[in-house]
Structures are given as structure tokens and as C-alpha cells.
Amino acid sequence: xxxxxxxxxxxxxxxxxxxxxxxxxxxxxxxxxxxxxxxxxxxxxxxxxxxxxxxxxxxxxxxxxxxxxxxxxxxxxxxxxxxxxxxxxxxxxxxxxxxxxxxxxxxxxxxxxxxxxxxxxxxxxxxxxxxxxxxxxxxxxxxxxxxxxxxxxxxxxxxxxxxxxxxxxxxxxxxxxxxxxxxxxxxxxxxxxxxxxxxxxxxxxxxxxxxxxxxxxxxxxxxxxxxxxxxxxxxxxxxxxxxxxxxxxxxxxxxxxxx
Numbered sequence: 001x002x003x004x005x006x007x008x009x010x011x012x013x014x015x016x017x018x019x020x021x022x023x024x025x026x027x028x029x030x031x032x033x034x035x036x037x038x039x040x041x042x043x044x045x046x047x048x049x050x051x052x053x054x055x056x057x058x059x060x061x062x063x064x065x066x067x068x069x070x071x072x073x074x075x076x077x078x079x080x081x082x083x084x085x086x087x088x089x090x091x092x093x094x095x096x097x098x099x100x101x102x103x104x105x106x107x108x109x110x111x112x113x114x115x116x117x118x119x120x121x122x123x124x125x126x127x128x129x130x131x132x133x134x135x136x137x138x139x140x141x142x143x144x145x146x147x148x149x150x151x152x153x154x155x156x157x158x159x160x161x162x163x164x165x166x167x168x169x170x171x172x173x174x175x176x177x178x179x180x181x182x183x184x185x186x187x188x189x190x191x192x193x194x195x196x197x198x199x200x201x202x203x204x205x206x207x208x209x210x211x212x213x214x215x216x217x218x219x220x221x222x223x224x225x226x227x228x229x230x231x232x233x234x235x236x237x238x239x240x241x242x243x244x245x246x247x248x249x250x251x252x253x254x255x256x257x258x259x
Contacts, residue, residue: 020142021110028073040218046246060085061152086134121154146171164203176213178220194230
């Protein structure tokens with residue numbers, strides 16, 4: 001019998017994951033709406049830090065941008081036993097473990113140890129990577145539990161392809177989408193848009209694909225409604241599954257049957 005993970009979308013890139021007896025949180029963001037540097041947050045989280053309870057592991061794709069780690073999120077890190085992030089993030093956050101691509105951390109779980117692998121990601125075109133900084137994705141594995149991919153702020157299908165080559169049995173894929181853009185970089189995509197989300201999802205044809213980081217921020221070129229419209233117009237709406245903010249849902253415990 002395969003264990004059943006659960007997910008709750010807190011908002012933006014912040015997911016609460018219950019997996020193999022551990023509680024994971026991705027990219028903690030709990031600040032209220034408002035202007036954050038050059039970014040505008042449109043809506044606050046669906047639940048507060050206090051609503052969530054103890055967190056075992058934070059999976060932090062990167063620490064340098066406020067839409068992935070805000071003031072409240074930084075406070076939360078002090079209460080978490082394990083904070084995993086990029087190599088450079090590990091030097092800036094004293095309690096964090098910086099992980100190079102393909103590095104692994106093994107965390108004892110309630111039902112089985114969880115192996116967490118840091119996987120390739122790129123926050124925009126390579127020509128600006130020195131400006132956008134390091135970013136990482138993660139893969140979670142545990143005996144008798146489905147393999148989960150978390151893309152982080154990745155805009156590169158090529159990077160995701162490398163993940164699929166190493167982890168062909170991914171059953172659940174969380175793709176940070178929204179087509180993030182900022183004025184400084186013009187039309188350069190900093191996260192996947194709908195078309196790239198579709199291509200990334202197609203790397204695992206039998207996985208269930210959840211687009212996240214599609215809500216709450218003004219710098220998304222394809223927020224939730226526009227992303228959904230793209231998939232509907234392409235006749236591919238069944239290729240994605242949407243999470244509703246604040247709603248705890250059971251994730252697939254195994255890959256979907258081939259169609």
C-alpha cells in the first residue's frame with residue numbers, strides 16, 4: 001500500500017506538504033498584501049503561520065526574492081529543524097543547509113526516511129543568471145510513497161528534462177508557473193509560462209501536474225485565470241490539476257494509468 005501525501009496551497013509559492021510522516025513547507029511567504037521593493041503583493045496567505053503548526057522541513061528554492069521568502073517567512077525559519085536551499089543561500093541563512101544540484105539529504109520520517117534531492121533549476125535565461133541568482137528544485141522520495149517533484153522558480157524546460165532523466169517515476173509535479181516577468185528584464189520569463197508548464201508536465205506523462213505560484217503577485221504575466229485559459233484554448237485542460245488556496249487535498253499515491 002502506497003502512502004497518501006496531502007497538500008495545502010497557502011498562497012504564491014507556499015505549499016504545505018504532508019509526506020511520509022513529515023510536514024514540509026515550500027518557500028515561506030506569510031506577509032500581508034502591499035508593495036515589496038519593486039514587486040506588488042495583491043493578496044495575503046490563505047492561512048497564517050500560526051494556523052499551520054510545527055514544520056519539519058522547509059524547502060527553499062531561493063532566499064533572495066521576497067515573493068519566495070518574505071519577512072514573516074524568515075522568522076519562521078528559526079523554528080524549523082531542517083531548512084534546505086541553494087549553496088549561496090546556505091551561506092546567507094545560518095541555519096540552512098546549502099545543497100548543490102544532485103546533493104541529497106535524508107530526513108527520518110514517521111513512516112519512512114525521506115530522501116530529498118536538490119535538482120537543477122534556472123530563474124530566467126542564462127544571460128541573466130548572475131543577476132537572478134541561484135535557485136533549486138527538489139525531489140522527494142520515500143519507500144512506499146509517491147515520488148514528488150517541486151520545480152522551484154524554474155523557467156527552463158531543459159533543466160526539468162534533466163530531472164526527468166534521473167527521476168522518471170515522478171507521480172506528482174508541482175510546477176512554479178505564472179510566467180513571472182519584471183520590468184528590468186523586459187519579456188524574459190523568470191518562471192514557466194503555460195506553454196512551458198505544459199512541456200514540463202509532458203516529461204512525466206503519467207504524473208499529476210499542479211501549477212503553483214500563479215496567485216497573489218502582480219508581476220505574473222499568466223496568473224491563474226490566464227494560465228487556465230491557455231490550457232483550455234489548447235484543449236489540454238486535463239493536463240493540469242489546480243489547487244485552491246487553503247484547501248487540504250489528498251495527492252495521488254501512484255502514477256496515473258496510461259491512457
